[in-house]
Amino acid sequence: QDAEVVRTRDPQRLAQCDVVVDVGGEYDPERHRYDHHQRSFTQSMRSLRPDKPWTTKLSSAGLVYCHFGSQILAALLGQPEDGPVVTALYDKLYENFVEEIDAIDNGIAQAEGEPRYALTTTLSARVGHLNPRWNDPDQDTEVGFKRAMELVGSEFMDRLDYYHRAWLPARALVEEAIRRRFEVDASGAVLELPQGGCPWKGHV
Incomplete structure (x- = not known):
């Protein structure tokens, strides 16, 4: 929560960052790189967490939520990360908040056909x-x-x-x-x- 947020696409500056989100052209969670724009990226919540049903391609928002959502919710609520409250709310917030962001960011239409x-x-x-x-x-x-x-x-x-x-x-x-x-x-x-x-x- 005390991290400095830096907006840049400069590779030299990005290399100095602890966490890089939505830029940089790479997804490497071990190095905390969370971009989704590269052609090779096809990950969904289900591909990264097979216990989850959602197949919408993740945006960087979804990537961060996938990796850190439970930890964030646990800290905000004062609940165990692997407890039933965090587990239920993690799923509910992805389905009803984050997934929409993922889909729109990736240009995925909500339904087939022309919108009315x-x-x-x-x-x-x-x-x-x-x-x-x-x-x-x-x-x-x-x-x-x-x-x-x-x-x-x-x-x-x-x-x-x-x-x-x-x-x-x-x-x-x-x-x-x-x-x-x-x-x-x-x-x-x-x-x-x-x-x-x-x-x-x-x-x-």
């Missing part, structure tokens, strides 16, 4: 809107870059907070309802959720 309307307010689009306009007198990108880091960081933390404090508790209630279903009805086909308003559909 434009999506212009995705996280990736809003980050792009922070770039200088073509005719701005000041073409300095540093201010926009810092705003982009704040934007993405804030939204990531918001989603983490929601899934940790709302989604996970709802899942626990649904799991308990499933365990008790035969007490509610002999068929086992009825779930009772005594606490109203619990979002249950995503858990069954």
Whole structure:
């Protein structure tokens, strides 16, 4: 968290960096090089972690999340890295936050065929809107870059907070309802959720 962020494509400066992300033309986790632009790169979450189902080609964001996501979540939540809370939230945040970034960065369409309307307010689009306009007198990108880091960081933390404090508790209630279903009805086909308003559909 105290690391200095340097934006450069200068190979000499990159060679001095402890971690290089999204530039440099190489993926070498042992040396902490995490670029995805080279033609030879085809990695997905599933290819790097066979226990995961996602086959979308990773961007550098996905690479960093793949290698460090569990460690980051554990530190933020004060939970064991290999515990059930971090494991569940790691998967949920990849599927509902990071994978979209991977796909858009790699030019992968959400669906086949012509889109019926434009999506212009995705996280990736809003980050792009922070770039200088073509005719701005000041073409300095540093201010926009810092705003982009704040934007993405804030939204990531918001989603983490929601899934940790709302989604996970709802899942626990649904799991308990499933365990008790035969007490509610002999068929086992009825779930009772005594606490109203619990979002249950995503858990069954």
